Amino acid sequence: MIYMIFLSFLALNLAGQEKIEFDSTETVYVSTKDKAVYKGRITNQSDERISLQTEKFGQLKINRDDIREIEHDNGQSIKNGKIWHEHIYASQYILTGNAIPLKKGQGYYNNIWIFSNSLAYGITDNFSIGTGILPIIDFQNGIALPFWFSAKYSFPNKGKNIYFSIGATGLKLFNVDMPVLGALYGATTFGDKNLNLTLGLGVPYQQGYGLVKYPLGKISGAVRISKSTYFTVEGFIAGINPIENQEFGEGMLLTIGGKTGSKNISFNYGAILAMDFAYPSFIVGVPILGVTIPFGNK
Template sequence: MKIVNIVFLIAAFSLFTSGIIAQDIIVTTAGKTMHCNITKIADDTLFFKVKLNDRMSNTFIVTSQLKEYSIGKVEELRASLDTSSFFTIKLEDGTGLTGKVRSIFESKVLFEDNNFGVITIKGETIESFAKEDKNTFYFITLIDGNEIHGKIIERKKYELDIQTETLGKVTIPLKNIKKMTEVQQGRVKDGEYWFPNPNSTRYLFSPTAIPLKKGEGYYQNAYVLANSANYGISDNFTIGGGVFLPVAVFITPKIGFKVAEKVHVGAGAILGLFPGPTTVGILFGVATYGSTEHNFTLGAGYGFVADEFIQYPMITLSGMTRVSRRIALVTENWIVPLPREEYVNGNYVETTEYYTVVSYGLRIMKERITFDIALINSKDIIQMIPIGIPYIDFVYKF
């Protein structure tokens, strides 16, 4: 089917191949230098990944053939070493460590972690690290549900001293901390931490051009019967789908790119399958101006039934603006071409007129959850229900 082919071309276009970036160096006794990723160091063997003929291959070298080697993350850590500062280190197995670097010897790091005490970390197991900035704000959620935000003054073995804007210096036992998140610059407003908008990639139904980040996703439920999920395959490509009980299933691929400081553009499709079977959907393009907190989107697309496209495009005009820590205003408006018949000179003539459907409502936000409470209206709906038809949905970001 031609429409299905177009949809899959959208998906294929957005998947870019990428290789593993070599960060480690091996020098053999024969004088050969290899850029690679060292994966394991044994007593007499060094295992690593290296790119050969455009493919990453696993191999090894015995120490008798090895002149020297260096692990990129260890060398970066050595260059920024400050035994008085705190570091966060993430290991390849997902373990997170926070504490001070005591020393670095060859490829091993002697680390004093707040929870595990003094441990030795093998350099090849380090995925990433970050040096703590004393000017960084942190948002801390306590086990009892209270929230505190401020700068870290001092880390102790069992306590954390925080300088807050409203309470001054606060000492928190580490055992009372449920979660601690680094706050991006500008997210503390009037003494409150404004978490990132958890639902910035769509309005009520239609999308913005802002894509999900790789590994991000969300589940959405509207009117209980409509269930969907979307997932970021890469920073530019999102794939999703869902069901509208009990009659339809659909898929929703989308690509999106940031082309200027406040401008994103994107394209995608909504492909639905109804009993029959009948395939219906929209191929669309969108452009968004603004940030994740305040934006406006213009969209246009052509609907289709089976392989037949509707002659005229439908248009969307949507926007959102965050007015407080937990509240945003949302509007989504559709201008849709509808066929009609006119009686002209004794004959019925098929014409097309545009019909406008508007919506307006509130978005209630938490860090990973949003609730939309809105009203949908048109020139016909307003005759029966002046305020409009209620709309509700729920989104959980994962």
């Protein structure tokens, strides 16, 4: 009996030591226990060591006992000796997104102040949809339920780090006698998920009225300042009409904030600042606190 138990533990131990085979054409990241990170292709592997072909250091032989982790190349980069994972939620600023697409099967859940809940999901590598709801309490008329749906198509990246997208969104308030609202928009993003600038233009829509005459402008950006933190800024200008009224716009909405987390979760924070150009000294500020949780293919 004791002999059988010993053989069982031995079999489990040998199974745990079984090496994982890697394709020699696949790029991987090898993290060692001394906190070094190497990028390359595993050209040979045995029970004791692996051979890693790198561009910077040539052929490296690394003992398996010295390896902490081996990761497949999924868009990561190495900064200051650390792996910066590509975050799905980098396609989203605090309130709106950019032209960088979600890949097929990628999605995320976004929450702001508990009440605002939204989802986004990549149907293909270039087409994604989103939906959300935000309960609003009106002490006279009860609870209003704004529900919105959006769709975005990002054109294949023709240039280096230049993305174009078009999209539409619609909003309906339930329990309130109010027409359907929406917008058609286009955006261009320069950069990548770690550093980008987005310029956009949208035309609002109102049921029974049609497209609004004057568009809504947007300029947004994000910079990744560490492995886990992004700094973001969004600016929206309403009623752009420099020809007839000789004015740049009617008002501006500005968000300043950040996103801190990992590839599995992001904590979002910042403030919304609103200003009416007719009263430029009057600024209203509202704090933002939320969370984004990716799901699907990461």
